[in-house]
Amino acid sequence: MRQTLLLLPGDGIGPEVVAQARRIAEALVPDVQIEEGLVGGASFDAHGTPLTDETLERARKASAVLLGAVGGPKWNGVGRDKRPEAGLLALRKGLDVFANLRPAFCFPALVEASSLKKDRVEGLDIMIVRELTGGVYFGQPRGIDEQGGLRRGYDTAVYTHPEIERVARVAFEIARGRDARVTSVEKSNVMESGLFWRQEVTLAHAELGGGVELSHMYADACAMELVRAPKQFDVILADNLFGDILSDEAAMLTGSIGMLPSASLGAPGVPGLYEPVHGSAPDIAGQGIANPCAAILSLEMALRWSLGKEKAADTLFAAVGKALDRGARTRDLGGDLTTRQMADAILAAL
Amino acid sequence: MRQTLLLLPGDGIGPEVVAQARRIAEALVPDVQIEEGLVGGASFDAHGTPLTDETLERARKASAVLLGAVGGPKWNGVGRDKRPEAGLLALRKGLDVFANLRPAFCFPALVEASSLKKDRVEGLDIMIVRELTGGVYFGQPRGIDEQGGLRRGYDTAVYTHPEIERVARVAFEIARGRDARVTSVEKSNVMESGLFWRQEVTLAHAELGGGVELSHMYADACAMELVRAPKQFDVILADNLFGDILSDEAAMLTGSIGMLPSASLGAPGVPGLYEPVHGSAPDIAGQGIANPCAAILSLEMALRWSLGKEKAADTLFAAVGKALDRGARTRDLGGDLTTRQMADAILAAL
Ligand SMILES: CC(C)[C@H](C(=O)O)[C@@H](O)C(=O)O
Ligand SMILES: CC(C)[C@H](C(=O)O)[C@@H](O)C(=O)O
Numbered sequence: 001m002r003q004t005l006l007l008l009p010g011d012g013i014g015p016e017v018v019a020q021a022r023r024i025a026e027a028l029v030p031d032v033q034i035e036e037g038l039v040g041g042a043s044f045d046a047h048g049t050p051l052t053d054e055t056l057e058r059a060r061k062a063s064a065v066l067l068g069a070v071g072g073p074k075w076n077g078v079g080r081d082k083r084p085e086a087g088l089l090a091l092r093k094g095l096d097v098f099a100n101l102r103p104a105f106c107f108p109a110l111v112e113a114s115s116l117k118k119d120r121v122e123g124l125d126i127m128i129v130r131e132l133t134g135g136v137y138f139g140q141p142r143g144i145d146e147q148g149g150l151r152r153g154y155d156t157a158v159y160t161h162p163e164i165e166r167v168a169r170v171a172f173e174i175a176r177g178r179d180a181r182v183t184s185v186e187k188s189n190v191m192e193s194g195l196f197w198r199q200e201v202t203l204a205h206a207e208l209g210g211g212v213e214l215s216h217m218y219a220d221a222c223a224m225e226l227v228r229a230p231k232q233f234d235v236i237l238a239d240n241l242f243g244d245i246l247s248d249e250a251a252m253l254t255g256s257i258g259m260l261p262s263a264s265l266g267a268p269g270v271p272g273l274y275e276p277v278h279g280s281a282p283d284i285a286g287q288g289i290a291n292p293c294a295a296i297l298s299l300e301m302a303l304r305w306s307l308g309k310e311k312a313a314d315t316l317f318a319a320v321g322k323a324l325d326r327g328a329r330t331r332d333l334g335g336d337l338t339t340r341q342m343a344d345a346i347l348a349a350l
Numbered sequence: 351m352r353q354t355l356l357l358l359p360g361d362g363i364g365p366e367v368v369a370q371a372r373r374i375a376e377a378l379v380p381d382v383q384i385e386e387g388l389v390g391g392a393s394f395d396a397h398g399t400p401l402t403d404e405t406l407e408r409a410r411k412a413s414a415v416l417l418g419a420v421g422g423p424k425w426n427g428v429g430r431d432k433r434p435e436a437g438l439l440a441l442r443k444g445l446d447v448f449a450n451l452r453p454a455f456c457f458p459a460l461v462e463a464s465s466l467k468k469d470r471v472e473g474l475d476i477m478i479v480r481e482l483t484g485g486v487y488f489g490q491p492r493g494i495d496e497q498g499g500l501r502r503g504y505d506t507a508v509y510t511h512p513e514i515e516r517v518a519r520v521a522f523e524i525a526r527g528r529d530a531r532v533t534s535v536e537k538s539n540v541m542e543s544g545l546f547w548r549q550e551v552t553l554a555h556a557e558l559g560g561g562v563e564l565s566h567m568y569a570d571a572c573a574m575e576l577v578r579a580p581k582q583f584d585v586i587l588a589d590n591l592f593g594d595i596l597s598d599e600a601a602m603l604t605g606s607i608g609m610l611p612s613a614s615l616g617a618p619g620v621p622g623l624y625e626p627v628h629g630s631a632p633d634i635a636g637q638g639i640a641n642p643c644a645a646i647l648s649l650e651m652a653l654r655w656s657l658g659k660e661k662a663a664d665t666l667f668a669a670v671g672k673a674l675d676r677g678a679r680t681r682d683l684g685g686d687l688t689t690r691q692m693a694d695a696i697l698a699a700l
Contacts, residue, residue, distance in 0.1 A: 085539050115577050120465045136507060142542045151511040153546020157486060158504035187591070189435050192492045196503020199494075223573065223599040224607070227465050241537070245595060249573040257574070 003032045003307055006062035006271075008039040008055070008091075011084055012280025013339075014068020015042075016288060017295035020343035021066060024296055027347060028312050029303065035062070039091065040070025040084035040280075050087025056094045064306035065095070065273045066298055069280035084280075093133050097264035097273045098163070099170040100132040100243065101301070104230075104250035107259065109324035113333060114255030116230075126233045126250055127178065129171040130243025132264050134163045135193075137240045157193045159239065164197055168204035170265065171237040172212045181213045181234035185222045185242055197239060219246065226250055251277050258291030258332045261298035263305050272306040274298040288338045291330040293320060296346060315350065322349040353382045353657055356412035356621075358389040358405070358441075361434055362630025363689075364418020365392075366638060367645035370693035371416060374646055377697060378662050379653065385412070389441065390420030390434035390630075400437025406444045414656035415445070415623045416648055419630035434630075443483050447614035447623045448513070449520040450482040450593065451651070454580075454600035457609065459674040463683060464605030470580060476600055477528065478586045479521040480593025482614055484513045485543075487590045507543045509589065514547055518554035520615065521587040522562045531563045531584035535572045535592055547589060569596065576600055601627050608641030608682045611648035613655050622656040624648040638688045641680040643670060646696060665700060672699035 007022060009015035022034060037055045044050045050070070059065045070084035080086070104126040106114065114121045139156030146152070168184075175182045184201045186194035198216055205214040217225070219242045225232065226246065230253050238246055251260045260277040276294030284290055297320060304313035328345035329335020337345065357372060359365035372384060387405045394400045400420070409415045420434035430436070454476040456464065464471045489506030496502070518534075525532045534551045536544035548566055555564040567575070569592045575582065576596065580603050588596055601610050610627040626644030634640055647670060654663035678695035679685020687695065 080545075083539075089540070115467060115470045115579075116465050117467060137540050139504070144542050144546045151546075151550075152508055153541075153543040153549075154489070154506055154508035155541045155543045156504055156506055158502055161501040187594070189433075190439070190487050191503075191505045192494050193503040193505045195430075196494045196501075199503075200501075220594045220598040223595045224602040227577065227599060227602040229465075242595075244537070244570045245573045245592075248570040249577060249599060252574040252577040 003063040005032050005034050005302065005307070006059055006065045007034060007036045008065060009036070009042070009068040010040040010070040010280065011042055011072050012069055012282045012285040013290035014070070014280055016285070016290050016339050017276065017292040018066060018068040020292035020339055021295040021299045023343055024316065024347065025299055028316060028350065029307070029309060032307065039067060040087045041072055041075045043087055044075060044078060044082055044084065048082070050082060050084050051090045056091065059091065059095060059271065062271045064271050064302040066295070066302055067273060067275040068295060069276060069278065071280050072282040072285070089137065091273065092264060093138065095266055095270060095273055096133060097266040097270065098131060098133045099167050099265045100130040101174065101263040101265065102128040102130060102247040102251065102260070102277060104128065104247070104254055104260065106254045107256070107321055107324050109321070110254070110256050110259065110333065114253060116253055120230060121253060121255070124230055124254060126230065126236060127174055128236045128238065128243060128247040128250060129167065129174060130247055131163065131167045131239045134159055135240035157191065157241070159193050159197055161200060164200035165204045168201045168237060169208050171235055172205065172209045175212045175235045179234040180211055181215070183222070183233055183236050184214065184216050185219050185236060185238040185246065186216070187219050189218060201237065222246055223249060226253060247277070256333060258330065259293045259297065261294050261301050263298070263301040265305060272302060274302040288340065289331050290339050291332050292339050292343050296320065296343065319346050319349040353413040355382050355384050355652065355657070356409055356415045357384060357386045358415060359386070359392070359418040360390040360420045360630065361392055361422050362419055362632045362635040363640035364420070364630055366635070366640050366689050367626065367642040368416060368418040370642035370689055371645040371649045373693055374666065374697065375649055378666060378700065379657070379659060382657065389417060390437045391422055391425045393437060394425060394428060394432055394434065398432070400432060400434050401440045401444070406441065409441060409445060409621065412621045414621050414652040416645070416652055417441070417623060417625040418645060419626060419628065421630050422632040422635070439487065441623065442614060443488065445616055445620060445623055446483060447616040447620065448481060448483045449517050449615045450480040451524065451613045451615065452478040452480060452597040452601065452610070452627060454478065454597070454604055454610065456604045457606070457671055457674050459671070460604070460606050460609065460683065464603060466603055471603060471605070474580055474604060476580065476583045476586060477524055478588065478593060478597040478600060479517065479524060480597055481513065481517045481589045484509055485590035507541065507591070509543050509547055511550060514550035515554045518551045518587060519558050521585055522555065522559045525562045525585040529584040530561055531565070533565050533567050533572070533583055533586050535567050535569050535586060535588040535596065537569050539568060551587065572596055573599060576603060597627070606683060608680065609643045609647065611644050611651050613648070613651040615655060622652060624652040638690065639681050640689050641682050642689050642693050646670065646693065669696050669699040
C-alpha cells in the first residue's frame with residue numbers, strides 16, 4: 001500500500017510554507033501520496049469547526065500528517081471551543097500523539113542570529129521531549145464559576161502512571177540515539193503532580209532506561225540553565241505545560257525560530273503529526289516572505305520518524321544546511337529570498 | 351516605636367550573606383533594631399519544623415523580614431511538609447505577602463557576564479510582579495492516589511477574583527513609577543484559570559490601571575521574547591508558577607544571579623519579606639566566597655518598600671554600583687573577593 005502524507009496547511013503563513021514542503025516532498029519521495037485537508041481557522045470558515053470528524057479520520061488513516069500553523073486575529077471573536085487552537089488540541093488528542101519532540105539546534109551558518117554569545121550556542125543540540133496529550137491542558141475539572149461567593153477560574157494538573165511511563169520511554173529511546181542523557185523537569189518541590197512525575201520517571205528509568213543517564217531539575221532552574229549554559233543538555237523530558245514554555249525558550253536560543261520543526265508521536269502504528277515550532281505569523285501572511293525551512297524540516301522529521309525514509313531525511317537535512325552555507329536567507333534570517341526562492345535553494349542543493 | 355528588621359539567615363550560604371547585609375544595616379540605619387531567627391533546615395534541626403509559630407509571630411510583628419536562603423541535601427530525607435522549602439512557603443502564606451517583586455537589571459559594570467550579547471542586555475531593567483500566595487502552589491484538592499485503578503498525581507491551579515485584583519493593583523502601581531507598561535502573562539489559550547486571569551487583569555486595569563498601558567502575552571511566547579528582545583518589557587505580571595519560571599529566566603539574562611534581590615509585599619501594614627533570588631548554594635556554603643550583593647540589595651529593597659528609608663536605599667544602591675565600578679568582584683563575577691571583602695567594598699563606597 002502506498003504511504004500517504006496528509007497536509008493540513010492551516011492559517012496565516014501555514015499554506016505558504018506547507019506549499020514549499022510539498023514541492024520538496026514531490027521531488028524527494030515521489031512514491032508518497034500527498035493529500036490535503038483543512039484545520040484551524042480555515043476549517044472553521046469552511047465547516048464551522050476547527051477540525052471536522054472527517055479530517056480527523058483522514059489523519060488517522062494517513063502515514064503522517066504535516067501541519068502548517070493555526071490561528072490569527074480573524075478568529076478572535078470565535079467561541080472558545082471553536083477557536084483555531086482548539087482544532088490543533090483536538091487533533092493531538094484525537095491522534096493520541098503523546099510525545100512531542102522539539103529539537104533546538106543551531107545551524108553553523110546561523111550562529112550569529114542568536115541573542116546569545118557564539119560560544120554559548122555553537123554546536124547546540126537539545127531534544128525536548130514534551131508530553132502532549134495530558135496534564136493541565138486536558139485535566140478535569142476545569143472552569144470559571146462562583147464558589148462561596150467568589151468568582152474563580154481553575155484547572156486540574158493531573159498525570160497518571162501510564163501517561164508518564166509511555167513518554168519517558170520515548171525520551172529514553174531518543175536519548176540512546178544521542179548522548180544518552182535525559183534531564184526530567186518538574187516542580188516536585190511544590191506540586192504533587194510534579195512529585196508523582198519525578199517518582200514515575202525514576203521508576204520508568206529503572207525498568208526502561210538501560211544505558212541512559214537520568215537527572216532531575218526544577219522547571220525554574222531549567223529556565224535559568226537554558227540561558228546560562230544550554231549546551232549542558234542532551235534530552236529534556238517535561239510535561240505538557242513546562243515543555244511548552246521550555247521548548248519555546250530553547251528554540252529562541254538558536255536565534256532562528258523560523259528554522260525549527262517538531263514531531264508529535266504516538267504508539268507504534270499511529271501517524272505522527274509534524275509542525276513548525278513557529279506560529280501562523282498573521283503580520284507577514286500572504287506576502288510570500290515567510291521562511292519555509294521549519295515546515296521543510298518538519299517534513300524531514302516525518303520522513304525519518306513516520307515514513308521510514310531515513311536516507312531521504314538525511315539528504316534533506318544536509319540540503320538545508322548546504323543552502324544556508326551557500327548564503328540562502330529569507331528575511332527573518334537577514335536575507336531577501338522569498339518563501340519560494342528559499343525552497344528553490346534547498347531543491348538545488350538536494 | 352523603633353522599627354525592627356528580622357533576619358532569617360536560613361541554610362547554606364544564607365547565614366554568610368545575611369551577616370554582611372547585617373553589617374551594612376548597622377552602619378547605614380543604626381536606628382533600626384535588628385533581630386534574628388531560624389527558618390528552613392536550620393529551624394528543622396533546632397525545632398523539628400522549618401518554621402515555628404513563634405518565628406512566624408515575630409515575623410508578623412517585625413517591620414520587615416530579610417531571609418537568606420533555605421534548603422540543602424542534608425534535608426533530602428525529611429518528610430514533605432517538614433522540608434526547608436515548606437518553611438519558606440508557610441512564611442509567605444503566613445505573612446500573606448502576595449506580590450513578589452523580582453527585578454532583573456544589569457549593572458553596567460557587569461554587562462559582559464551575561465550569556466547574551468551586550469546590545470541585548472545593556473540597560474535591561476525589568477520588574478516581574480509574581481503572585482506569590484495562590485495558584486497551583488496552594489490549590490486544593492491535590493495529592494497522589496489511585497483512581498479507577500490508575501495511580502495519579504494531581505494539583506489544582508486556581509485563582510479567585512480578589513487574589514488577581516490585589517496583585518494586578520500592585521503591578522499597576524509599580525508600573526506608574528517606571529515606564530507605565532504592564533505585560534500580563536498566562537496560558538489563556540489552554541487554561542481556564544489563565545482565561546480568568548486575563549479577564550480579571552483586564553477588569554482591574556479598567557478600574558485601577560489609569561495611565562498604565564496593559565498588554566497580554568502567552569507564557570511560552572514570553573519565555574521566547576525574554577531571550578529575543580528582553581528590553582521590550584517594563585513590568586511583567588504573572589501568576590505564581592509562570593512567575594517562578596519567567597523570573598528565573600529573566601534573572602539569568604543579566605548573567606549575575608548573585609546580584610539579584612526580591613521583595614514580597616502584602617497589604618499595607620504587613621511586613622515585607624525580602625530575599626535574594628539565588629538559593630542556598632550548598633556547594634560553596636561555609637567557604638566565605640558567596641556573593642553577598644543579592645542579600646545586600648534585598649536589604650536595599652526592604653529600606654525602600656517597608657522601612658520608608660528611600661534615601662538610605664538610594665545611597666546603598668549607588669554604593670553597590672560604585673563598588674562594582676571600582677572593580678570589586680566575588681568569584682561568581684570573575685573576581686577573588688571573599689563575601690566579607692565584597693561587603694567591605696560596599697561599606698567603603700557608602
Ligand atoms: C497554540 C497552543 C495551544 C500550543 C500549545 O500551548 O501547546 C502552542 O503553544 C504549541 O506549543 O504548539
Ligand atoms: C524554593 C521554591 C519552593 C521556590 C518557589 O518555587 O517559589 C523558589 O523557586 C522561589 O522562586 O523562591
